[in-house]
Amino acid sequence: MESGISAGRIAVLGGCVAGIWTAYVYQGVLQEILSTKKFGPDGRRFEHLTFLGLAQNVVCFIWSFIMLLIWSPKRQSQAPLWTFWSASISNSIGPACGILALKYISYPAQVLAKSSKMIPVMLIGAIVYGVRYTFPEYLCTLLVAGGVATFALFKSSSKAISKIASPNAPLGYSLCFINLGLDGFTNATQDAITHRYPKTSAWHIMLGMNLWGSIYMGLYMFILSKGGYEAMQFCRDHPEAFWDILMFCLCGAVGQNFIFLTISRFGALTNTTITTTRKFVSILVSALWNGNPLTLEQWTGVVMVFLGLSYQIILKYQKRRKSKGSFTKDTVDAKKA
Numbered sequence: 001m002e003s004g005i006s007a008g009r010i011a012v013l014g015g016c017v018a019g020i021w022t023a024y025v026y027q028g029v030l031q032e033i034l035s036t037k038k039f040g041p042d043g044r045r046f047e048h049l050t051f052l053g054l055a056q057n058v059v060c061f062i063w064s065f066i067m068l069l070i071w072s073p074k075r076q077s078q079a080p081l082w083t084f085w086s087a088s089i090s091n092s093i094g095p096a097c098g099i100l101a102l103k104y105i106s107y108p109a110q111v112l113a114k115s116s117k118m119i120p121v122m123l124i125g126a127i128v129y130g131v132r133y134t135f136p137e138y139l140c141t142l143l144v145a146g147g148v149a150t151f152a153l154f155k156s157s158s159k160a161i162s163k164i165a166s167p168n169a170p171l172g173y174s175l176c177f178i179n180l181g182l183d184g185f186t187n188a189t190q191d192a193i194t195h196r197y198p199k200t201s202a203w204h205i206m207l208g209m210n211l212w213g214s215i216y217m218g219l220y221m222f223i224l225s226k227g228g229y230e231a232m233q234f235c236r237d238h239p240e241a242f243w244d245i246l247m248f249c250l251c252g253a254v255g256q257n258f259i260f261l262t263i264s265r266f267g268a269l270t271n272t273t274i275t276t277t278r279k280f281v282s283i284l285v286s287a288l289w290n291g292n293p294l295t296l297e298q299w300t301g302v303v304m305v306f307l308g309l310s311y312q313i314i315l316k317y318q319k320r321r322k323s324k325g326s327f328t329k330d331t332v333d334a335k336k337a
Contacts, residue, residue: 019258059249088212094182105172113176143308151301
């Protein structure tokens with residue numbers, strides 16, 4: 001990232017922030033609606049939440065295919081589509097577990113649990129690989145873990161609990177942590193693919209991941225569980241649910257657009273900052289707009305989690321500035337090339 005910040009870059013950054021916040025905050029609203037609302041005069045809930053994963057994969061596959069045709073030039077050494085088969089397994093199961101968790105815990109609880117990715121990463125690093133972390137890094141983890149525990153231990157308001165289909169906090173949090181673990185495998189596998197095929201574009205990765213994801217989720221929903229047919233019948237009987245699902249998927253596709261743009265223009269750390277603050281906004285919107293009130297103790301847990309995440313981001317910025325200070329001009333120019 002250049003030291004001088006032009007008005008154009010500020011405008012692009014502002015557009016990325018607005019795009020990510022708008023797309024994912026509204027997607028969170030729709031996700032909560034689809035998991036809690038009773039549709040139609042018969043008052044039925046949309047039971048097959050994992051169908052959202054299939055719908056998201058299909059829409060994002062079509063979206064990435066179109067974007068590749070319009071924007072991305074043909075390149076040599078793109079990763080073959082078959083290489084994404086293993087990463088797509090975890091990328092299909094993980095988010096499905098995260099969405100399914102909404103049957104058992106509230107949306108704010110799900111967001112907080114999925115924000116604690118640093119906890120298993122540091123535990124595995126310290127126990128398995130012998131990595132030594134600094135005191136500030138342990139403090140970040142302690143704040144996040146304590147915040148999630150505080151939120152989970154204190155009972156939600158009766159209004160919030162009444163919206164959950166089948167309240168079961170241990171099961172809900174377990175599904176979220178399975179989601180986190182599988183996300184780690186997905187990220188590691190994607191990194192290995194891009195290391196082997198460095199010219200692979202973000203749109204090509206999105207295409208490959210969602211192609212296999214559509215296949216896996218399609219087999220599960222229509223062959224193994226038959227839930228896909230029931231979900232489609234529900235959408236035919238309740239058109240309002242169909243439009244909510246379509247908007248949910250489009251928000252995901254648009255959000256991915258802005259995430260790719262942010263990473264390519266400003267780097268992964270800037271993207272992490274934007275998405276972390278977005279999660280806090282999502283919880284705020286859930287509490288105020290969706291009528292999902294939190295207790296004072298739960299707000300304390302929310303603040304602890306985001307203090308820990310914010311401190312972690314500050315540490316990363318400091319580490320990056322120190323490393324940049326030690327680089328020679330040639331090294332910096334080589335990284336920009």
